[in-house]
Amino acid sequence: xxxxxxxxxxxxxxxxxxxxxxxxxxxxxxxxxxxxxxxxxxxxxxxxxxxxxxxxxxxxxxxxxxxxxxxxxxxxxxxxxxxxxxxxxxxxxxxxxxxxxxxxxxxxxxxxxxxxxxxxxxxxxxxxxxxxxxxxxxxxxxxxxxxxxxxxxxxxxxxxxxxxxxxxxxxxxxxxxxxxxxxxxxxxxxxxxxxxxxxxxxxxxxxxxxxxxxxxxxxxxxxxxxxxxxxxxxx
Amino acid sequence: xxxxxxxxxxxxxxxxxxxxxxxxxxxxxxxxxxxxxxxxxxxxxxxxxxxxxxxxxxxxxxxxxxxxxxxxxxxxxxxxxxxxxxxxxxxxxxxxxxxxxxxxxxxxxxxxxxxxxxxxxxxxxxxxxxxxxxxxxxxxxxxxxxxxxxxxxxxxxxxxxxxxxxxxxxxxxxxxxxxxxxxxxxxxxxxxxxxxxxxxxxxxxxxxxxxxxxxxxxxxxxxxxxxxxxxxxxxxxxxxxxxxxxxxxxxxxxxxxxxxxxxxxxxxxxxxxxxxxxxxxxxxxxxxxxxxxxx
Numbered sequence: 001x002x003x004x005x006x007x008x009x010x011x012x013x014x015x016x017x018x019x020x021x022x023x024x025x026x027x028x029x030x031x032x033x034x035x036x037x038x039x040x041x042x043x044x045x046x047x048x049x050x051x052x053x054x055x056x057x058x059x060x061x062x063x064x065x066x067x068x069x070x071x072x073x074x075x076x077x078x079x080x081x082x083x084x085x086x087x088x089x090x091x092x093x094x095x096x097x098x099x100x101x102x103x104x105x106x107x108x109x110x111x112x113x114x115x116x117x118x119x120x121x122x123x124x125x126x127x128x129x130x131x132x133x134x135x136x137x138x139x140x141x142x143x144x145x146x147x148x149x150x151x152x153x154x155x156x157x158x159x160x161x162x163x164x165x166x167x168x169x170x171x172x173x174x175x176x177x178x179x180x181x182x183x184x185x186x187x188x189x190x191x192x193x194x195x196x197x198x199x200x201x202x203x204x205x206x207x208x209x210x211x212x213x214x215x216x217x218x219x220x221x222x223x224x225x226x227x228x229x230x231x232x233x234x235x
Numbered sequence: 236x237x238x239x240x241x242x243x244x245x246x247x248x249x250x251x252x253x254x255x256x257x258x259x260x261x262x263x264x265x266x267x268x269x270x271x272x273x274x275x276x277x278x279x280x281x282x283x284x285x286x287x288x289x290x291x292x293x294x295x296x297x298x299x300x301x302x303x304x305x306x307x308x309x310x311x312x313x314x315x316x317x318x319x320x321x322x323x324x325x326x327x328x329x330x331x332x333x334x335x336x337x338x339x340x341x342x343x344x345x346x347x348x349x350x351x352x353x354x355x356x357x358x359x360x361x362x363x364x365x366x367x368x369x370x371x372x373x374x375x376x377x378x379x380x381x382x383x384x385x386x387x388x389x390x391x392x393x394x395x396x397x398x399x400x401x402x403x404x405x406x407x408x409x410x411x412x413x414x415x416x417x418x419x420x421x422x423x424x425x426x427x428x429x430x431x432x433x434x435x436x437x438x439x440x441x442x443x444x445x446x447x448x449x450x451x452x453x454x455x456x457x458x459x460x461x462x463x464x465x466x467x468x469x470x471x472x473x474x475x476x477x478x479x480x481x482x483x484x485x486x487x488x489x490x491x492x493x494x495x496x497x498x499x500x501x502x503x504x505x506x507x508x509x510x511x512x513x514x515x516x517x518x519x520x521x522x523x524x525x526x527x528x529x530x
Contacts, residue, residue, distance in 0.1 A: 052414055076420035088415040090408050101408050104401070105420035152420060 001064060003028040003187055004049070004080075004156060009058035011041075011048050018044045020211040021058070026156065031178070031188040033198040033219070035232060036208035042191040043085050045208070046158050049189075050082035051075040063155070077105040081154035085161050085191075087145040091134030095125055098133050098144055102151030110153075118147040121177055139170040146177065150186075157181060158189045163197065175201060195232035199223045239373055241495045242488065247379035247448060249487020250386035254441040255464030256471070256479035257393060258434035264410045264474035265430045268326065271333040272313060274461015275340035276435050280306045280442030281355065281452050282348055288356055295358045302439040310435025311428050319424065337458075344454035352453040355446035378447045385444065389437060390480045397476065406430060410474070463490075466510050472523025481521055 002025035011019035019041045026032045034042045047053040049060055051072030060067045062078060090098050099118060103111055119126040122143045128136065133144060142162055149157060163171040175197050182188050192198035199205055202219035222228050255277060262270045280302040287298035317336050321329050359381060362374040397403035408416040409426045417423055445460055446452050463486060471482025486506060493505040
């Protein structure tokens, strides 16, 4: 049984049919990527998994439990953390307060160790722990969003375009951190437009177009697929 | 000497505004809605404490606690029944609902307690007389002193609550981004409920203090102070706790001086004119923050 099973979900924004019967799965220990153009439905899919949006039909199970009807704030404590598109850190709170919010569902006793773990991955956040988060650079904000998500000790970490708007050096850094989280035992579901980078680290990937999955395969297979090369890898 | 006594009465009135404004600003900050029924919760607090003190003969402190309990419950019920179903509705729908709740509370009070005003027994009576040499004397009502002290305690308490406690920080998180707060595992509905509970308990305290200084209690008692406290919250920067405190105090002082030195009739006009000028110069209010977003 897969860790996350998404079966035939349909999601609407009002009358717009955004997700048209998507099914996929993520096995424990994998890195799985959803790639696709803007508007393909990648972020909508993640938001449906984390409970911010609801699917009209179909179901999602996580570790064998259905997520249907469970509010977003409870899904976090089931072991899913979601780093949303655009990071959405709490701009007016300090770096440390953001990190504390990430640990909202966890007992206070483990806080010190979790913080230390996050600061080991992101030493720059430690230096800036008392700084107001809105004054961080884009890369630092992404790191804060990822560190904050890791505070909930997720089994599954969902990242929505973590490399968006970052310089190539920072993109490398972010992908290294994703690999490090994965090595520590976190399963990763990644949404990316940077197909090159993401396919290279993925076990498997799904290609979304207009709310449907049009192609699937291992990261390597998709990197060599002619269609993918044309559409996402720049020839 | 007169100046001092006007200043003191302004501070005391301003403290009441500040306590009400703190409730307004917290609810606005977190639920992003203007709870125009807030002033009427003050009135309910006034009536409940009046009945406890004057009819049941309970001691003042106990009456305050009873009023706070009733108003807390009322606030949570109002939020749950009237506002929660509109969580994803347009802000105009919520605003109109709030005005509706306000009229509902006023008319319910009219039905239950009648149109005749009640004379409120002050929580504490008496004045402190300070002799300032020769035959100059300054008298400060004890209730004015109590009001200012209570207001400062509430301000400090709320500041500590929102900066130090887990629930307080969760409130600030909800205030910035409810979706992201949910992704942290924060129960947004519960957080909003708690905010209404705190705001309404403060309204009860404000009701007791207001009626102790101005002892005419009627179903519309809360309206004008409610509107002025809303003004104070905007004046100080809506959403900001120190802003509501500062805005409330300044508004009270301006009103008191305007009454004393310019005209009693024009006092309200002057208060609102000052608001307009401040908002022209600082659209976010005195302490309202404009935080540029970095992308």
